Amino acid sequence: MVRPVDHPALPSPKIGVLLVNLGTPDAPTIPAVRRYLAEFLSDRRVVELPPILWQPILRGVVLTTRPRRSAHAYSQIWGERGSPLATITADQAEALASAFGPDAIVDYAMRYGARSIGERLDAMKAAGCERILIAPMYPQYSGATTASVNDAAFAALAAMRWQPAIRTLPPWHDDPAFIDALKASIQGQIAKLDFVPDTLVASFHGMPLSTLMKGDPYHCQCQKTARLLGEALDRDIIVSFQSRLGRAQWLEPPTDMTLAALGAEGRKVAVVMPGFIADNLETLEEIALRGRETFIDAGGKDFAALTCLNADADGVALLRHLIARELEGWVAPA
Ligand SMILES: C=CC1=C(C)c2cc3[nH]c(cc4nc(cc5[nH]c(cc1n2)c(C)c5CCC(=O)O)C(CCC(=O)O)=C4C)c(C)c3C=C
Numbered sequence: 001m002v003r004p005v006d007h008p009a010l011p012s013p014k015i016g017v018l019l020v021n022l023g024t025p026d027a028p029t030i031p032a033v034r035r036y037l038a039e040f041l042s043d044r045r046v047v048e049l050p051p052i053l054w055q056p057i058l059r060g061v062v063l064t065t066r067p068r069r070s071a072h073a074y075s076q077i078w079g080e081r082g083s084p085l086a087t088i089t090a091d092q093a094e095a096l097a098s099a100f101g102p103d104a105i106v107d108y109a110m111r112y113g114a115r116s117i118g119e120r121l122d123a124m125k126a127a128g129c130e131r132i133l134i135a136p137m138y139p140q141y142s143g144a145t146t147a148s149v150n151d152a153a154f155a156a157l158a159a160m161r162w163q164p165a166i167r168t169l170p171p172w173h174d175d176p177a178f179i180d181a182l183k184a185s186i187q188g189q190i191a192k193l194d195f196v197p198d199t200l201v202a203s204f205h206g207m208p209l210s211t212l213m214k215g216d217p218y219h220c221q222c223q224k225t226a227r228l229l230g231e232a233l234d235r236d237i238i239v240s241f242q243s244r245l246g247r248a249q250w251l252e253p254p255t256d257m258t259l260a261a262l263g264a265e266g267r268k269v270a271v272v273m274p275g276f277i278a279d280n281l282e283t284l285e286e287i288a289l290r291g292r293e294t295f296i297d298a299g300g301k302d303f304a305a306l307t308c309l310n311a312d313a314d315g316v317a318l319l320r321h322l323i324a325r326e327l328e329g330w331v332a333p334a
Pocket residue numbers: 022023024025037045046047066070083085138142144145205206207208243245275276279280281282
């Protein structure tokens with residue numbers, strides 16, 4: 001068959017892997033944080049109130065008060081390369097660049113703010129990706145996180161004439177490889193502390209209690225991660241939920257009250273945050289800085305906030321394992 005001379009050039013077929021995390025402001029400033037929060041908190045997967053009720057509260061109250069406090073929080077954790085969440089996600093993608101063979105492209109995107117999912121999917125398509133794995137970087141599934149990432153990916157696809165084939169990475173909250181990676185990371189970090197923790201707290205990002213009642217599996221998946229981790233480490237783990245926002249009832253118990261009570265009891269505490277695969281504002285500011293303060297103010301002395309798996313060897317090996325399994329049939333096993 002003869003190809004018309006003006007037929008558009010076609011790149012050779014590739015596989016794409018798109019790591020997607022939450023997103024972060026462009027800068028630790030009030031205007032940048034306001035822009036970020038306006039997009040984030042307008043997502044109906046995140047705040048499920050009808051927009052006619054929520055938007056006046058968001059515009060009139062939340063976006064006039066919260067950005068100042070949040071910008072200050074971000075300024076305390078901002079690094080030379082920017083927001084830790086963005087930097088670590090970039091490092092994870094970089095570390096995986098050649099993990100799935102010469103025909104696979106590994107990239108990353110953010111659900112909110114810069115480096116959007118649509119922009120990166122367009123870039124992958126232009127580079128010849130005919131099959132793409134969307135990999136939301138959340139161990140536990142929730143409508144507000146995993147589903148929101150997948151919605152945004154499929155919305156971007158809706159604008160494409162020639163869509164790539166798509167797979168999405170399932171949650172891995174109970175995957176033995178995740179539990180093993182957490183166990184190794186926690187044991188390694190605890191061995192380097194200058195005290196021996198007698199109490200291990202697993203703090204997860206909170207969600208409104210109503211999401212559990214409506215069938216969101218997030219709460220159960222957090223509990224299961226903590227139970228399996230406790231079994232693997234052969235020790236009790238106290239589960240708590242951080243970052244309550246607004247007046248509605250959230251998942252309980254709250255991490256700040258848990259840490260205050262443990263401080264008052266004189267416990268030696270290590271906090272792990274197995275709901276995040278990369279350190280971010282919630283781990284570095286809310287727990288490592290403010291959580292420590294709460295604990296010390298209540299009378300506690302020994303406190304450690306352990307880091308997430310990040311782009312450390314254990315973290316990269318885990319992501320490689322999870323992604324390789326999902327690419328089965330698309331790329332030959334390594
Ligand atoms: C790990 C999963 C997360 C869930 C579940 C989640 C739910 C959720 N979050 C908010 C509101 C805010 N979250 C904020 C920051 C933030 N949230 C997550 C992850 C989850 N959120 C991360 C990783 C981060 C940090 C991002 C970074 O740049 O480092 C913020 C912004 C900061 C602040 O002002 O406190 C808000 C707001 C809701 C309402 C919600 C569930 C419905």
